[in-house]
Amino acid sequence: MRDITKTFPGVKALTDVNLTVARGEVHAICGENGAGKSTLMKVLSGVYPHGSYDGEIRYDGEVSRFRGIRDSEARGIVIIHQELALSPYLSLAENIFLGNERARGGVIDWNATNREAARLLERVGLHEHPDTKVVDIGVGKQQLVEIAKALSKEVRLLILDEPTAALNDEDSAHLLELLRSLKAQGITSIIISHKLNEIAAIADATTILRDGMTIETLDMHGVEPVTEDRIIKGMVGRDLANRYPERDVAIGDEVLRISGWTVHHPIDRSRKVVDDAELFVRRGEVVGIAGLMGAGRTELAMSVFGRTYGANISGTLVKDGREITIRSVREAIRAGLAYATEDRKRYGLNLIDDIKRNISASALGKVANLGVVDAGREISAAERYRREMNIKTPSVDALVGKLSGGNQQKTVLSKWIFSDPDVLILDEPTRGIDVGAKYEIYQIINGLAAQGKAMIMISSELPELLGICDRIYAMSQGRITGVLPRDEADQESLMRFMTMDRMGVSR
Incomplete structure (x- = not known):
């Protein structure tokens, strides 16, 4: 060529x-x-x-x-x-x-x-x-x-x-x-x-x-x-000496605690896909969830976020010291939760709509007067995120489907940050994007932590979890099998937890 x-x-x-x-x-x-x-x-x-x-x-x-x-x-x-x-x-x-x-x-x-x-x-x-x-x-x-x-x-x-x-x-x-x-x-x-x-x-x-x-x-x-x-x-165009930016954030009080969380398969209701899960996350903290394919990580996240997956869901959610009940995505957003899905093209974005409408979709009330969207406020909000997130596009009127993977991911994050959540669940936030765009995503995560946001990050890349998270939970066969602070975790110890069977024995 x-x-x-x-x-x-x-x-x-x-x-x-x-x-x-x-x-x-x-x-x-x-x-x-x-x-x-x-x-x-x-x-x-x-x-x-x-x-x-x-x-x-x-x-x-x-x-x-x-x-x-x-x-x-x-x-x-x-x-x-x-x-x-x-x-x-x-x-x-x-x-x-x-x-x-x-x-x-x-x-x-x-x-x-x-x-x-x-x-x-x-x-x-x-x-x-x-x-x-x-x-x-x-x-x-x-x-x-x-x-x-x-x-x-x-x-x-x-x-x-x-x-x-x-x-x-x-x-x-x-x-x-x-x-x-x-x-x-x-x-x-x-x-x-x-x-x-x-x-x-x-x-x-x-x-x-x-x-x-x-x-x-x-x-x-x-x-x-x-x-x-x-x-x-x-x-x-430069050496990337450290692939994970440094973060020095004071971790605050507990924001969300998930206790006894059990989810059954939506079709085969006799099968548990999440079994008695327990975890918590604090302000300014990035908590990771590691696990092999089928461990139940995404199922846990989706079931917590408005019960968008699963059947016969049981367990308790405690936010800011008070037990809450979330039955829909709308209720999850109102409770201060957000979920950036692992499949941005299918569930995270409307690919045939423009950037500004994708960003405003999670909180239309913030750009509306008396139930009618104010086009000027919507454009202004989208432009702010285009600049802050460095979304590479000539205009917020551009179709999201025409953006590169990294810029689509930044649009997904903009959409959920716009809803001003207290807890942001990130499911494979850097899947399918390059090292430069990954570094920008990591910087965004650190910036949100500095603002006091609590984050739960699911990733299949163990080096990524070790480089970004403060604590890491491991899942296997629907159960949380262990949790390690970053300074005690390495790939070998996480893999041992990730391969445990229901009897606590590594497979």
């Missing part, structure tokens, strides 16, 4: 970007949110067709002018987006060949479809029956279905945009091993990822973008080893 320039109304997303990928290599693309990584790959794959950008694409030595995805796929280029494009209620086989059906005389040959799907699923290491519906498998397995779908199109260049962002460590490791296997079969891969340890493990070369421009391409197997800090320096 030579001198690729792509402009949207009011924004120059790419400026003279260059990218060279060798046959058979795994090539990583790194950069902060908004650096232009996904945009560049959409140009390459024909999502943004020839004529909508300036510059030249050469593929196998020939100039390529893709008018759409079908053109690029015909040449063996397949992109797997961060938001998976699978139909949940169709089978794995139907998804793999959707738009690429195995048919005879215009009629689908289901025997051939299922037989070929089984072969492809075996090839990616997914041992599921082709008739299985996508909705019945986890996100990690869905990623493998997407790759099987790409293989059905005789892929030669596979583009993966944040393929492990929503995966646990085990699924991530399996996916990286699959990429190594595909490389051995001669398939070239381009991977966009914020997980620098994975890039160091898998990539042959890494191209760094910053502010829509190419900064450098690093040889990952050169004489001098490429460290995570070296990649970060290229991404942010």
Whole structure:
């Protein structure tokens, strides 16, 4: 790709970007949110067709002018987006060949479809029956279905945009091993990822973008080893000596105590997903919750925040020394609670609405007169958060769906800070965003703590919890199995608590 320039109304997303990928290599693309990584790959794959950008694409030595995805796929280029494009209620086989059906005389040959799907699923290491519906498998397995779908199109260049962002460590490791296997079969891969340890493990070369421009391409197997800090320096333009900002905040009185909190599964009501949980948080304190996938962390948070998850919920909430009852999100907000969900695109934001309306949504009364929203006050409030949170956008009238992941996350935080909560629950607040944006989020958390806000932070990244939190609770199988102050906690001790069974024995 030579001198690729792509402009949207009011924004120059790419400026003279260059990218060279060798046959058979795994090539990583790194950069902060908004650096232009996904945009560049959409140009390459024909999502943004020839004529909508300036510059030249050469593929196998020939100039390529893709008018759409079908053109690029015909040449063996397949992109797997961060938001998976699978139909949940169709089978794995139907998804793999959707738009690429195995048919005879215009009629689908289901025997051939299922037989070929089984072969492809075996090839990616997914041992599921082709008739299985996508909705019945986890996100990690869905990623493998997407790759099987790409293989059905005789892929030669596979583009993966944040393929492990929503995966646990085990699924991530399996996916990286699959990429190594595909490389051995001669398939070239381009991977966009914020997980620098994975890039160091898998990539042959890494191209760094910053502010829509190419900064450098690093040889990952050169004489001098490429460290995570070296990649970060290229991404942010400076050394990030400490990935977690210092915080010196006086911790005050207890704000919220959760006692005997038990939540049953909304469908299988005989199963407890949270079992007799006990925790508390004080003013100015950041309390972490660590746990493996399925430990019950998100279920605990959602059930506390207006009973938005679960059935047969029991237990007590005590806020500022007084027992409270919360039966809805409205009541949770009125009680001074806020919850920034782990899935910002599905539950945290209205992607087809603008920034100002997303920010004001949690507390419309603050920008309304006699029940009618005052547009001037709404814009003024949104502009204040745009400046304070450093949301990179030309206007608060911009659609949230057009923002980068880091700026979407800042919008989610702005929305809940606008409601002026006493307790802010942050569920995976830095998932899918780059190290620079993470540092800004950490600074925001510290600023809120300095204001006396109490925060509960759920994260799958143990170094993050150790770097940000004052105390860390560990969960396993729905139970809180231990709590450690930061100066006594390390990854090993937390993992012991996170792998305990209901009898208190590490699994």
